[in-house]
Amino acid sequence: MLSFWEKNSFLNFEHIVIGSGILGLSVACALKEKNPGTTVLVLEKGIFPSGASTKNAGFACFGSLTEILSDFERTGIDETVSLVEKRWKGINLLRNRLGDDKTGLLNYGGYELIDEQKLYVTDKINFVNEKLHGIFNADVFKMRNEMISEFGFNSAVVKALVYNEFESQIDTGKMMNSLTDHAASLGIRIINGCNVKRISEKENYVRVIASDSFSDREIFFSGKKVYVCSNAFTKYLLPELNIKPGRGQVLVTKPVKNLKFKGVFHYDEGFYYFRNFGDRVIFGGGRNLDFEKEESAEFELNEKIQNKLKELLDNVILFGQEYSVDYSWTGIMGFTENKLPLIENISDRISAIISCNGMGIALSSYIAEEAVK
C-alpha cells in the first residue's frame, strides 16, 4: 500500500514522458525549457535507457550521398532536402543544449566507400550539392580518392571515396549520461525500472499504469499530458500506430595497432557503417541481409550478419591488418511505414512522438522542439 507521502508527492505531474531514450529526454527538456515552472516525469522501463539510444554507433550524420540519392527516388527531392535540414538543425540543437565536451563530439568528417557497382553516383555529386547548398552554404560532398590507400582500405573493392566535412562522431554513452544529467538539472524527475503497461484517458487527466519491479503491484501515475516516446516498443502501448522494430547488429574490435583512419564511414547506401573510437573500430549494419529476421524487438545476435561484418573487416576495411573482435551487441530501432518521424496526437492529452528511423542522434532534438511547439 502506498503511504500518504508517496501518494502526495510521487504520482501527479503536468507532463509524463514514457521512455528515456534521446527523444524522450529531449521532449522532457524541451517542455521544461519552455515552461520551467511545469512538472515533468520520465518513466523508463530499463535500469538505464534500453532502446536504441544507448546501443547506436554514435554518428552525427544526415545522410550519405547514396542514401540521399536513394531517398530522392523514394520520397522525392523536396521531402529529402527538408529531412536533411531537420537532421542538421537537430545536430546543432543537441550541440547547443549540451556542448561538445559533454557529447564527446569530434569532427573528423564522414566518408562513403563506393564500389564498382555504385561508381555512377560520383557523377551526381554536383547535382546533390546544389540541392543541399541552401542548408550548408557550401558543397557538402567532395571526392577524396587519394585517401583510399592512406586509410588502408582494399582498393580492389573501394573505387571511390566521397568526403563530407559536416559529419561528426559522438561518444554515445557520454551523450546519454550528459542528457540525463541535464534533464535532472532542469528539475525533471526520471524513474528507471518502471515498465508502463497501459495508458488510459480520464476526464481531466491520463492514468499511466506501471509495474513496480520491487513488488508485484501496479502504480498509477497521473499526467495532464502524456508523451509516448517508446520507439520500437510502441506496439505494446499503441498497437494502432504500426511502428515496426528493426534490429541493428554491431561489433567493436579491440584496439587496432596503428589504425589508419578516423571519422565516420558509410558503405552500401548506409546499410553498413563504421567509425573509429580511439584505436578501436565500431562496425554495424547488414540488416538488408536478413530483413525478415531483423524485424524483431529481441536483442539477439544474428550469426549470418555478424559473420558478414567480420568478412567486410577482413576484405575491405582492415584489409591485410591484424585485429580481433572484442564483442558484439544489438539495438532495436523503430520504423514508420514512410520512414519519416512521427508526431501524432492520439487525443488532446496523449501524443506519440516516435521513430527517428535510424537517425535519432540527428533528429531527436529537432523533433522534440516541434512536438512541444
Ligand SMILES: Cc1cc2nc3c(=O)[nH]c(=O)nc-3n(C[C@H](O)[C@H](O)[C@H](O)COP(=O)(O)OP(=O)(O)OC[C@H]3O[C@@H](n4cnc5c(N)ncnc54)[C@H](O)[C@@H]3O)c2cc1C
Ligand atoms: C545499432 C544501431 C545503430 C545506430 N546508429 C545510429 C547512428 O550512428 N546515428 C544516429 O543518428 N542514429 C543511430 N541509430 C538510431 C538511433 O539510435 C535512434 O534513432 C534513437 O536512439 C531513437 O531514440 P528514441 O529515444 O526514439 O528511442 P529509444 O532509444 O529506443 O528509446 C525508447 C525508450 O523507451 C523505453 N520504453 C519502451 N517501452 C517502455 C514502456 N512500456 N515503459 C517504459 N519505458 C519504455 C525503452 O526502454 C527505451 O529506453 C542507431 C540505432 C541502432 C539500433
